[in-house]
Amino acid sequence: MAKQALAFRGDDESIESSNHGNIIEIVDSYRRMNEEVAKVTLKNASANASYTAPGIQKQILNIFAKRVRKKICEELRGSKFCILMDESLNEGKKDQMTIILRFVYFQGFVRERFFHVVSVSDTGAATLKNKIDKVFTKYNLRVENLRDQRYDGASNMCGQWNGLQALFLQECPYAYYVHCFAHRLQIALNTSATDGDVVYLFFEMLTSIINVIDSFSKNVYELKCIQEVEVVEQIATGELETGKGANQTCNLQREGATRWSSRYYSIKNLMKLFNSTSFVFKNMIDNGLIGKIHGQALGAFRAIRSFDFVFCLLLMGKIMRITNALCKSLQEQSQEIINAMNLVSSTKGQLEKLREDGWVGFLASVVSFCASHVIVAPDFNAPYLEGTGHPSQQLNCVTIEHYYRVQVVYVVIDFQLMELNTRLNEKTREL
Incomplete structure (x- = not known):
C-alpha cells in the first residue's frame, strides 16, 4: 500500500463500520482465506496487541525501509x-x-x-x-x-x-x-512557446477549446459520434485507406505540465478533429444554452474558426513534429550522449531549413486547410493593420504576408533555435 500510495487508516474503524480502512480490511480478507492467519488476527488478538495503530504501522514501514537501504x-x-x-x-x-x-x-x-x-x-x-x-x-x-x-x-x-x-x-x-538532456529540451521548448505573444495566446486558446469539450461527457460522446460518421464517409469516398489499426477514433488531449510531447498530441488531435470540434461548438450554441456555458462555446467557436488560430495550429504542428522526434529519442534509456548531440544538430538543421526554404510550401498548406474547412483567409498582399486599424497606429507599412512570415514564423523558429543552442550546446557535449 505504501508503494501504491494508498491510505492505511479508515475514517471509521469501529466494529459497526462497513469500511474499516485498507489495513484492517486486507487483514480481514487474509483471515477468511487462511486458518493460521485467523488465529492471530484482530478479533482473536488482545486489545493492546492488534498492531494496527498508526504509530505501529509507521514503525513497520521504517523497518522495511532500513532493510531495503541496507541491501542497496x-x-x-x-x-x-x-x-x-x-x-x-x-x-x-x-x-x-x-x-x-x-x-x-x-x-x-x-x-x-x-x-x-x-x-x-x-x-x-x-x-x-x-x-x-x-x-x-x-x-x-x-x-x-x-x-x-x-x-x-x-x-x-x-x-x-x-x-x-x-x-x-x-x-x-x-x-x-x-x-538531463530530455529535461533541457523540455525547458527549451516550453520557454520558446511562452516568449512569443502570438504563440502564447494560441496555447491559451487551445487549452480553453479542449476544456470546453472535456467539461461535459455529452460533448465528448458527440465528438466521438461525429468522428465515426466522418471516417465512414471518407472511407466510402476513397479519402481514407482501410487496414489493421487504421482510422482509429481519438479524443482531444489536454496538454501536460511536464511533458512537451503532450502539447504536440493536443495539436495533432485537434487538427484531425477540427471539423468535428467545430460542429460540437455549433451545436452547443444552437441548442439554446445560456450564461457561462453559451459564452464559452461561442468564444471557442469564434477562436477555432479564426485565421490566426488556424495559422498557429498548423505552424506549431509542423515545428513540433520535428522537435517531438528529438524529444522521444532523448528519453530512450539506451541513448548515447554523442548520438543525442547529433540528433540535436539534426533537429536544428531541420528547423533552419524550414525557416529558410519552407515558407512557400507552408503557406500553401495553410491556404489549402482554410479552403477545405471553409475558413476565410486574408489577402496576403494587403497591408497589415496594427492595433485598431487607425492610420496613426500604422508604424510599419508591411503586408499581411510579411507579418505572418517575419513576425510569427521567423520569431517562433528563432526562439526555438536560440533555446536549443543555449541549453544543448557544445560545452555539454564536451563534458
Missing part, C-alpha cells in the same frame, strides 16, 4: 556512484528531498535505486547539502566516490558558485553535474 548499500560495495535528486512538496505541503543512487553492480549491470526521502526546512543549496551529507555519513557513503550529480536546472541546484553541484565539486572535483 551491500550492492554498492563501496564502489563509485552517481546521485540523482529532486525536491517536491508532500501531501502536507512540506518540502522533501528524494535521493536516488545509480551505480554499476559488481556483476556489471547498472543499478538505479530509490534510496531515501528526507524532509527539509527549505530548498536552499546549503540545506540540501547538509541533509545529503547526513545521509551519506549514516550509511557510510563516501563523497570522494561520487562521480556524477544529476539535478534539474533550478538555480539552487545548478548554480555555478553556490549551487548544490558547486558545493559537492568543492569536495570532489570528479562529481560532474549533468542536467
